[in-house]
Amino acid sequence: RSVSVGLTAPVGTSLVQLSEDSAFAGAQWENYAATKNFELSDGDRMKTVYGRFQMESGGSSAGFAADSIILDRMALIDSVTENSDGAMLLPGDAVRFSVYTKETGGEASIEVAGLGTIALYDDGCCGDRVAANGVYEFLYTIPVNTELTDAVVTGRFTDAAGNEAATVKATTRLNATFPPDPVVLSxxxxxxxxxxxxxTKTGITDFGSYRLYRQTTAGVDSSSFAVTTISNAGTVTYTDTELADTTGYYYRLYVYDTRGNAAGSNEVHLTTLANQPPDTTVLAANLSGDSANVILTWLASTAEDFESYRLLRSTSPISEGAAYNESLVVAIINTAATTTYTDRPAAGTYYYRLFIFDVQGASSRSHVVSITVP
Structure with missing residues (x-):
């Protein structure tokens, strides 16, 4: 707090009083010199030093002389903030760092483990909202591949006089993560x-799952119908089944990591093929050993989307071109491997035909066979 005070006094001046009080309360007379050392009072602020003189003849100067100086021995940070409030940030997100002081013209920065030192400004640019107000700020963009978990934000400040403030930490922590790279879907x-x-197989080490989504219009996202979830990173194919024929479907595959971050693939549009009816079969009819029953046999259907065999019986001839007639059905069999049926009609001549249906309602029919039960 010691300052050098330069004095200019009339010839014959022998004594001088210096004080921060214009009434010179408690001030002592000292031998006059053109330069005097003076101890300022404690506290950083504007200081005014008053001086008056006494002549060798014993007379005192009229009034006093004065000059002012700013005592600045300490810098202070009021607070440090970041405006994410601890929310999870992603690459490209912006966060504003602020160091609040009461001094302009200084230098401020923040330090974040994983990000390093970031300079702040009080010049109205780079995210600083008001120039020269003692609040140093910077609008920082989270870079790619940044992973932060409750990172401490520490503010630093050095004032224009070179005084370095004690560091202050923000009350909130910084969190950032990044999504996995997307895969290519086909x-x-x-x-x-x-x-x-x-x-394509994901390359992330903290793999969580693949999740496949589908809809019948473009714009698939994670709110669309969830087709399947796959927990094995090495699985790179999936067959979607039970779809409608000649129908377009849009798909997107998301890769999730263990933290819940996700990246969506490209969207693909694929159309199912036109449905083809099951292959026809060969029907045969024979009497049982006692001639009381009709034993019907046929070749098994190989249709992947098999739904049922439907056996028709009529007491009048069935033309080869006749369509399916629900009223003539005597048996519906839902197992493709079943290739025989025993009918027990009364005596008479009967005509049989076997229809094969798939799950989409397409069908094929056998030839017509007839047999007489005695």
Whole structure:
């Protein structure tokens, strides 16, 4: 707090009084010199030093002389903030760092583990909202591949006089993460009911799952219908089944890491093939050993989307071109491997035909066979 006071006094001046009080209360007379050392009172602020003189003849100067100086021995940070409030940030998100002081013209920065030192400004640019107000700020953009978990934000400040303030930490912590790289999705229609999806394998080490989404219009996202979730990172194909024929479907595959971050693939549009009716079969009719029953046999259907066999019986001839007639059905069999049926009609001549239906309602029919029960 010691300052050098330069004095200019009339010839014959012998004594001088210096004080921060214009009434010179408690001030002592000292031998006059052109330069005097003076101890300022404690506290950083504007200080005014008053001086008056006494002549060798014993007379005193009229009034006093004065000069002012700013005593600045200490810098102070009022507070440090970041405006994410601890929310999870992603690459490209912006966060404003602020160091609040009461001094302009200084230098401020913040330090974040994982980000390093970031300079702040009080010049109205770079995210500083008001120039020269003692609040130093910077609008920082989270870079790619940044991972932060409850990172401490520490503010630093050095004032214009070179005084360094004690560091202050923000009351909130900084959190940031980044999504995994997306995979490339492709696929093809395998049938009228199935679409096969393929994708490139993810390379992330903290793999959580693949999640496949689908809808019948463009713009698939994670709110669309969830087709499947796959927990094995090495699985790179999936067959979507039970679809409608000649129908377009849009797909997108998301890769999730263990923290819940996700990245969506490209969207693919694929159309199922037109449904083809099951192959026809060969029907045969024979009497049982006692001639009381009709034993009907046929070749098993190989249709992947098999739904049922439906056996028709009539007491009048069935033309080869006749359509399916629900009223003539005597048996519905839902197992493709079943290839025989025993009918027990009364005596008479009967005509049989077997229809094969798939799950989409398409059908094929056998030839007509007839047999007489005695």
């Amino acid at each position: 696929g093809h229609a395998a049938s009228s009911r199935e679409i096969v999806l393929d994708w």
